[in-house]
Amino acid sequence: MSLNRRHFLVTGLGAGAAAAVPAAAAHAEPEPDPAAETAQSLASRGLRTDPFTLGVACGDPDHEGFVLWTRLAQQPMAEDGLGGMPGRPFPVQWQVYADERARRVVRAGVSVATPEWGHSVHVEVSGLRPDREYWYRFRVGPYVSPLGRARTAPHPLSYGGALSMAFVSCAQYEHGYFTSYRHLAAERPDLILHLGDYQYEYTRDTYTIPGGNVRHHEGPETETLANYRQRHAQYKADPDLQAAHAAAPWLVVWDDHELDNNWAGEVPEKPEVPQPGFLSRREAAFRAYYENMPLRRASIPRGIDMQLYRRVRWGRMATFHMLDTRQYRDDQGCGDGYRDCPAAADPARSITGAAQEEWLLDGFRASRAQWDILGQQVFFAQRDNNAGPAKVTSMDAWDGYVASRRRITQGWMDAQVRNPVVLTGDVHAHWASDLKLDYDDPTGPSVGSELVASSISTGGDGADSDPAQHPFLAINPHLKFYNNQRGYVLTTIERDQLAADFKVVPQVRTPGADVHTRATYVIEDRVPGVQQTYLRPLDPALRLGRRITAEETVRLETERP
Known part of the structure; x- marks a missing residue:
């Protein structure tokens, strides 16, 4: 499905979701207004080809959200590691959809991709329903990323399906x-x-x-x-x-x-x-x-x-x-x-290491999961x-x-991990x-x-x-x-x-x-x-x-x- 710029901006700004700033770009600079950035101005400032050459990804889901990722790179194999990107921040719009045809927007916002962090974007989405499929994509200027599939985990008190x-x-x-x-x-x-x-x-x-x-x-x-x-x-x-x-x-x-x-x-x-x-x-x-x-x-x-x-x-x-x-x-x-x-x-x-070992043993003792x-x-x-x-x-x-292996094995036995x-x-x-x-x-x-x-x-x-x-x-x-x-x-x-x-x-x-x-x-x-x-x-x-x-x-x- 093609997604034109007007649809992306109108649904994104009207979805009622706050903009999310990625961890890698959580600086003091104010976020730009995406409506003020036109395709022409972005292109004239150096964004002349599709920057979504590295795809999209989702990770670390919980029962109400997940992390969304992309990294802007016009020339991914540039030797300086900067991906052919200008040395300035770019506002990146993101949307999460309840359907694979990308029609029902449920969360949206703007994140800032900065050169200090390789123009990467990390968006922590929350407030979604547990145990559900979602889809997502990004946009910067006239360029739209591929569509990715995401998923939330079941509620902590639910097993969910297989x-x-x-x-x-x-x-x-x-x-x-x-x-x-x-x-x-x-x-x-x-x-x-x-x-x-x-x-x-x-x-x-x-x-x-x-x-x-x-x-x-x-x-x-x-x-x-x-x-x-x-x-x-x-x-x-x-x-x-x-x-x-x-x-x-x-x-x-x-x-x-x-x-x-x-x-x-x-x-x-x-x-x-x-x-x-x-x-x-x-x-x-x-x-x-x-x-x-x-x-x-x-x-x-x-x-x-x-x-x-x-x-x-x-x-x-x-x-x-x-x-x-x-x-x-x-x-x-x-x-x-x-x-x-x-x-x-x-x-x-x-x-x-001692700290991680103790963290793991504590996790065994606290676990009520069917499978650890x-x-x-x-x-x-x-x-x-x-x-x-x-x-x-x-x-x-x-x-x-x-000895490290034995301590951890004994730990799950002592905790009666199921x-x-x-x-x-x-x-x-x-x-x-x-x-x-x-x-x-x-x-x-x-x-x-x-x-x-x-x-x-x-x-x-x-x-x-x-x-x-x-x-x-x-x-x-x-x-x-x-x-x-x-x-x-x-x-x-x-x-x-x-x-x-x-x-x-x-x-x-x-x-x-x-x-x-x-x-x-x-x-x-x-x-x-x-x-x-x-x-x-x-x-x-x-x-x-x-x-x-x-x-x-x-x-x-x-x-x-």
């Missing part, structure tokens, strides 16, 4: 096309969680895949604010990613590549190499991350710090505890790879890759912080596992469940595989499923069960691959652990091609950048 929730991670632009984002958009879930590695910091051809990278990063390795803004813009300009953002509200958390591979707290990936500018790099990365994500005011970065862990409640059905396992962690104990490392068991070491879901970055369950007596595990995962579920990204493969308090006793009870999403594109095509042949499953009987293709996980959360469809695409080197469900696992109410209900056999066509071997899988897991 919750369709998808989660994703790891989208390396150079390694393949974002086909899975396009399929995810077509699913139209109620909620999407992105669990980290939204973008990658490397310069062109630094992180390569066999056969060569499919696409290329622009600019150097990201170290400055201009670098990070340009890299975010390159990713945001991808039409498949834009479609996924416009399809549903997102909850986002970062992992390492939003800043630097395998960083930990104030420590860079290679602490042995002097990097006096690392904290400035961290500040730039955090600022650019906020500018490019639909986050609330509480997440405005302050220097090198940014409040990203938070709780989002979906009525009584689910509470999402979104964790930050990078900013507050102790450095990896024995390097980043797989090690037999005594430091991993040191009770003084933490992957969350931890949205976080790195593998939670133990993954020992040594069949002998030595325990060889990844120092970059919760295995490198054993259904604890951990959602994970990072490892570029699908996994499903039971969680234990004591992994040295495989006969002990399961006390929770973990679902792991493969990458959107990182690692290239991947390959179909027989999960029973993965050596980790033989060594770790609590691990139940593995698949090395690209894709996402689509869940349906109801009061009696959580069903997880592991979606895969056969290849990402070329666009347009079909998607299918490789396996489905169910977690039943008050029954910790995952239960397989559907496993698609290996595609006969793929049997004729080369499949990754078990030994190669272990090597890739161990040596992965």
